[in-house]
Amino acid sequence: MKKLYASLFFVALCLLAVAQNKAPLPENYIKPYGKIDAADLELKSCDFEPDANAEVLFDVANIYFGNYYDIINERHKRVKIFNTNGKKHADIRIEYYSANQLEIIDHIQAQTINLVNGKPEITVLDKKQIFTQSIDKMRSAIVFSLPNVREGSVIEFKYRWTTWSIRNFPDWIIQSKIPVRYTQLTTTIPDRYIYRPNIQLSKPYDIEKKKDETELRGMINVHSLSDEPFMRSEADNLQRIEFTLQTIRKTSGLITSSADSWPKICDYLVEEEDFGKQFKRKIPGEEDIIAKVKVYKTDEQKIAFLFNSVKNAIKWNEVDRWYTSEGTVKAWVKKSGNSAEVNLILFHLLKQAGVKAYPMLVSTRLNGRINPYTPNLHQFNRTVVYIPIDTARYYVLDATNKYNLYNEVPDNLLNSSGFYIDRDTKDYKLVFLQHTEPVKQAYYLNAEIKPDGKLTGISQISSFAYNKIAYTGIYKTVGEAKFIEFLRNQNNHLKISSISFENMDVDTLPLVQNINFELEPDNADDKYIYFKPNILTSIQNNPFISENRFTDIEFSYRDNIFFAGVFKIPAGFKPEALPKSQSIIMPDKSIIFRRMIHIDGETIAVRYAIDYAKNRFYKQEYPDLREFNRQMYELLNEQIVLKKS
DSSP states (O other): HHHHHHHHHHHHHHHHHHHHHSOOOGGGGGTTTTOOOHHHHHHHHHSSOOOOOEEEEEEEEEEOOOOOOOOOEEEEEEEOOOOOOGGGEEEEEEEEGGGGGGGEEEEEEEEEEEEEEEEEEEEEGGGGGEEEEEEESSSSEHHHHEOOTTTTTTEEEEEEESSTTTTTOOEOOOSSSOOOOOOOEHHHHHHTTTEEEEEESSSSOSSSEETTTTTEEEEEEEEEOOOOTTTOOOHHSSOEEEEEEEEEEEEOOOOOOOOOOOOHHHHHHOOOTTTTGGTTTTTTTTTHHHHHTTTOOOOHHHHHHHHHHHHHHHOOOOOSSOOOOOHHHHHHHHHHOOOHHHHHHHHHHHHHHTTTOOOEEEEOOOOOOOOOOOOOGGGGOEEEEEEOEEEEEEEETTTTTTOOOTSSSOGGGEEEEEEEEETTTTTTEEEEEEEEEEEEEEEEEEEEEEESSEEEEEEEEOOHHHHHHHHHHHHHHHHHHHHHHHHTTOHHHHHHHEEEEESOOOOOEEEEEEEEEEEESSSSSSEOOOOOOOSOOOOOOOOOOOOOOOOOOOOOOOOEEEEEEEEETTTTEEEEOOOOEEEEETTSSSEEEEEEEEETTEEEEEEEEEEEEEEEGGGGGGHHOOOOHHHHHHHHOOOOEEEEE
């Protein structure tokens, strides 16, 4: 038996050796700066993603600690440009925290390599064309564009990034908007520091080596991250590794926690000049505003009044920050400010009016979902106002969007956490922001079918909560003429003669649209009339037609959609082909669709109902979701045929 074990062990070692010999080596992918293989210059397309406009040939980061325990990241990136659409990847922007020289970027080199008469021609970027842009008092960006870029070019650049904060260990972003042939991270971390990795990968490392304090990780042929319908942000989906400082080993061998924590962050925020110290700063003319509030008897009325007053009085400058830039007082005087300034003004006025409110740090969907297990201020990009109503309900107010409702959590904050603090008690809490109730969208249509196939009628659309915000925002942004084009949804046979609105500026009531329309037939003849009942709705086009899916699907909230249409049949016609009443259900009962069709004398009644039991579907569930939507949209768009008797 011992001989058998020995033989098996020897075979295992041999297999491991063979596997290691066949493992790809970094040297196969990485070339020194300025040195390039002719094959890369002649490359016409990406081997594993042929339709790509450009490809990262390699992206190498070497992170280590300096003599003063500063963290240094030496980065070298090379990109192949395949066509004109790929030339935008030669415009480089590197953002960093420049305040108090927390981070520094230097040793920048960049060049373009072209194949000219069979030989590489190098065009070096003039360092005078490297610019530093100030984003705000905390952040800056290095920007430059590579010269002499055309189809077939290879661009490369390298730089050194340095920080003096041991908590500020850089992330390793593995995936990109274009395919990546090879990406590599080398880290040399002193044994006294322990960083916890937060890993988001779709497969194991292709290359992994470790020697003493140095670790090397490599990934080969990483597909690009494409925009897919109802996916969350790039930040939530890009394959990446984030490192969080967890502990420090002291020279005595003891271990102490040095990680950020939510209590530490709360203490910091309370005393921060650009946050906590802004809370009680008096804004000019606030006495007049508070005097107007006193006529309202309930907190609900006070909240609604102040929310709409701030929305109309100050404009958001499109800058998202959790901290103020110029302060609340100056922003109020200028009538313009970043998201923190706008909403901290609202918070201050609510407190002055006696409303129990708290400032809350959040992350918008574009910025990415908050990880509550990784306390870090860099996760947040906006400040809003949190108002607890009772043990089950709360309001989250964001006055940066003129069309937000005070009684609905903004949809771009849903399904992530918010961090609110109480300055007086130095207390805090993380709250998961969600909308659990279905959001209604109802369509009521009454139409008369003419003998020539034309439909004339009225449609009433009732939009609740987020649907109201969306329709109101579109109408007030683009105007009535373009809004009508939006409703027509590129249907050249549909004409809208008039439209009117109810409750557009009343936060507590649904938006009601009253529409008069005509629909010309597109394939009628002397004997037959064809029409689709699904008129003037948002459920006409299937968003899930792609065969493959690489990201999870997230609807911000659960939809509840209802359509009821009544169609008067012209004299002398009868239904030739009338769709059947039918229901379809997702295998896990997460979505139910019902179609009910009934004929009563001279009228045909059609009803559609779509109920969502959940708002998130994992990419592994996509085949079922795709098939369900295929069937549902076929039923939604099935036509009715009338025949002349």
